[in-house]
Amino acid sequence: MRNFWSVAFAVAWRVLHNVLTTPSLLVPGLIFPLFFFTAFAGGLSRVDNIPGFDFPNGYTAFQFVFVLLQSAAFGGVFTGFGVARDFEYGFARRLLLGAPRRSGIVLGYALAATGRWLLTATILTIVALAVGMEVGGNGINLVALYTLALFVNLAGAFWASGVAMRLRTVQAGPVMQLPVFLALFFAPVYVPLSLLEGWLHAVASVNPTTFLLEGGRSLISGSTEHVSAGFLVAIALACVLSVWSWRGLKSAERAGV
Amino acid sequence: MSALAQVGQVARRSILRTARQPANIIFPFVFPTALLAVTSAGLHSATRIPGFPSDSFLAFFLAFPFIQGALFATMNAGTDLARDIQSGFLNRLALTPLHGGALIVGQLGGIAVLAFVQNCYYLTVGLIVGVRLESGIVGGIVLIILATGVAIAFGALGAFFALRTGSGEAVQGLFPLLFVGLFLSSMNLPRNLIEADWFRTVATLNPISYLIEGLGSLIILGWDVEALALAFGFAAILAAGSLAAATWALSMRLTRT
Numbered sequence: 001m002r003n004f005w006s007v008a009f010a011v012a013w014r015v016l017h018n019v020l021t022t023p024s025l026l027v028p029g030l031i032f033p034l035f036f037f038t039a040f041a042g043g044l045s046r047v048d049n050i051p052g053f054d055f056p057n058g059y060t061a062f063q064f065v066f067v068l069l070q071s072a073a074f075g076g077v078f079t080g081f082g083v084a085r086d087f088e089y090g091f092a093r094r095l096l097l098g099a100p101r102r103s104g105i106v107l108g109y110a111l112a113a114t115g116r117w118l119l120t121a122t123i124l125t126i127v128a129l130a131v132g133m134e135v136g137g138n139g140i141n142l143v144a145l146y147t148l149a150l151f152v153n154l155a156g157a158f159w160a161s162g163v164a165m166r167l168r169t170v171q172a173g174p175v176m177q178l179p180v181f182l183a184l185f186f187a188p189v190y191v192p193l194s195l196l197e198g199w200l201h202a203v204a205s206v207n208p209t210t211f212l213l214e215g216g217r218s219l220i221s222g223s224t225e226h227v228s229a230g231f232l233v234a235i236a237l238a239c240v241l242s243v244w245s246w247r248g249l250k251s252a253e254r255a256g257v
Numbered sequence: 258m259s260a261l262a263q264v265g266q267v268a269r270r271s272i273l274r275t276a277r278q279p280a281n282i283i284f285p286f287v288f289p290t291a292l293l294a295v296t297s298a299g300l301h302s303a304t305r306i307p308g309f310p311s312d313s314f315l316a317f318f319l320a321f322p323f324i325q326g327a328l329f330a331t332m333n334a335g336t337d338l339a340r341d342i343q344s345g346f347l348n349r350l351a352l353t354p355l356h357g358g359a360l361i362v363g364q365l366g367g368i369a370v371l372a373f374v375q376n377c378y379y380l381t382v383g384l385i386v387g388v389r390l391e392s393g394i395v396g397g398i399v400l401i402i403l404a405t406g407v408a409i410a411f412g413a414l415g416a417f418f419a420l421r422t423g424s425g426e427a428v429q430g431l432f433p434l435l436f437v438g439l440f441l442s443s444m445n446l447p448r449n450l451i452e453a454d455w456f457r458t459v460a461t462l463n464p465i466s467y468l469i470e471g472l473g474s475l476i477i478l479g480w481d482v483e484a485l486a487l488a489f490g491f492a493a494i495l496a497a498g499s500l501a502a503a504t505w506a507l508s509m510r511l512t513r514t
Contacts, residue, residue, distance in 0.1 A: 028433060035433075039440035042456035046446060050302050182291075190299045200298035 003100040004107075011095070011108025015082055016115045029078050029116060033071035033124050037063060041131070044190060052195050057134040057221045064128045065145070065216040066189055069209075071124060072153035073180050075117030076110075080160020080176045083109055087168035087252065096253065106161060106245050113157035114150065121146065136222040144227065145219040151234035152212060156180060158241035165248030168255070183209045208233045263359035264366060271367020274337060285329035285375050289322030290382055296321070296445075303446065310447055311477040319383045320473035321444050323404040324465065326375040328435050330368045330408040335415030335428035338364060342423040342510070351511045361503050365412050372408030376401045383476075391479040399485075400475045406492045407468050411435075413499035420506035442466040464491045 019025045041063040048059040055062045086092040099105055129135075137145070160176040167175065187209040188196055196204055204210050215230020258266075275281045297315040304314050311317045341347045350360065380397060390396050418428050442465040443451065451457040460466045471488020474481035 031433065035437050035440060038456075039445075042453045043441070043445050043451060043460070044300075044303075045456075046306055046450050046452040047300070047303055049307075049452075050305050052302070185295045185299075188299075190296075191302050195302045196299065197301055198298055200295070 004104040007099045007101050007104030008107040011105050012111035015112035019116055030120055033067050037067040057136045060133045061220050065220055068149050069152050070184055071120045072117050072149040073156040076113045076153050076156025077160040077176050077180055079113035079157050080164045083161045083164035084170045084172055088170050106249055109161045110154055110157045114153055117153045137219050141219045141222055145216055148234050151238045155237040155241050158245040162245040162248035165252045187213050260359055263355055264363040267363020268366030271364050272370050275371050281333050285326050289325040293322050316388045316477050319388055319476050320469045322379040323472050327408040327411045330372050331411040331415035332432055334368045334412035335419040336425045338416050338419035339425040339428050357507045365409050368412035369409050372405045376404040392475040396475040410492050410496035413503050417499050417503040417506055420510055438465050444469050467491045
């Protein structure tokens with residue numbers, strides 16, 4: 001077990017060190033959520049005047065939850081890019097040879113994704129509060145909101161690392177990004193589910209991301225509605241995708257990387 | 258070889274090179290259309306905001322893919338030119354009688370062809386899903402001309418960055434910046450309906466707002482002379498400025514022996 005954790009921490013430290021010391025890796029992950037938050041919360045704030053829009057804490061808080069979950073998911077996906085790079089440039093081969101417990105590699109990448117996302121989430125939260133976001137939930141609600149996002153982050157990291165370990169090329173980037181992007185945007189991003197119409201309402205009604213968003217928005221407004229469904233989806237996604245990632249590692253081992 | 262023939266040769270090479278890279282073709286067609294579908298469905302209820310200029314958010318938002326497609330043109334033009342610099346092709350060209358201006362204009366000719374095809378595609382998609390142009394068939398032609406002009410202007414900007422930096426990665430790094438410019442415009446709501454004062458100010462100062470509004474006016478308003486004059490004016494200024502900058506950057510880079 002000690003070997004498992006030492007491998008995990010070593011991989012996580014290396015990835016975090018790379019990200020924090022390379023602006024081209026660090027900056028996009030920090031900038032994009034802020035820019036989405038600015039564009040959506042700022043540019044679309046009039047949307048809360050639409051008849052039927054009944055979110056109690058205003059449009060900034062409504063969009064903050066989406067951007068927080070989006071940053072969590074993409075924080076995981078960006079880490080997957082690093083995994084693919086490690087495989088493409090041969091580092092992963094040495095890593096697999098040197099690691100006494102290889103399953104620790106998967107956890108290490110996931111821990112790095114979490115560390116990276118925590119930095120983004122901190123900056124995003126400071127900016128949101130600075131521009132006057134109303135928070136209706138108490139401390140417990142907020143801890144629960146960030147925990148929910150943490151599971152999303154782990155799910156994103158497990159998904160992307162699973163793809164990276166199977167395809168083992170940086171060119172797999174779109175395969176990692178596109179499903180996450182679609183899952184996020186085929187949900188009630190701009191308005192609550194009740195205000196969506198047509199095909200998007202039908203898709204969003206069965207999209208698991210909708211439960212995450214609704215759970216997160218309930219938490220920030222101090223409600224408990226949809227929260228258990230949100231956590232159920234987040235935990236299930238993280239668990240299923242951890243198996244996906246672990247099997248990706250086995251696939252890389254079989255390929256003799 | 259006459260200057261025109263030189264331009265033709267470079268344009269032909271630019272078109273063929275784009276056609277041989279599926280990613281350069283697929284992304285400009287798929288991504289803007291996907292965002293059009295998701296955003297127009299997600300924000301359909303925004304048409305209920307008093308003063309919204311159309312009863313179809315799809316029609317309002319149809320201007321967006323034209324501009325996003327133009328941003329892809331920037332990336333394609335810049336990245337291809339940067340590759341020519343990195344591979345030494347530009348240095349070899351410098352030994353030939355090719356006129357520097359022919360290189361830039363020819364490169365932009367290739368971009369113009371791709372942009373024209375893209376714009377016809379976006380308009381066709383819009384018409385198929387039920388958008389009716391308030392400015393009629395002639396308006397559709399003007400729309401294509403304006404959107405292609407915008408793509409050429411952005412293409413020249415991409416060429417300038419490529420010639421200045423000589424790096425494909427640096428040109429790719431420009432994309433998020435332009436994307437931010439797009440999102441901080443009046444793409445989601447008309448400026449008079451943007452509630453946040455600071456966002457409305459940024460959108461008013463942002464030239465991309467006027468490009469979008471000019472294109473959008475042909476779709477949802479009919480013949481709005483002021484919107485069209487501003488759009489054509491800003492496109493012309495951007496094109497002239499970028500072309501002048503690209504020509505200067507080329508003269509700095511080309512060392513004829």
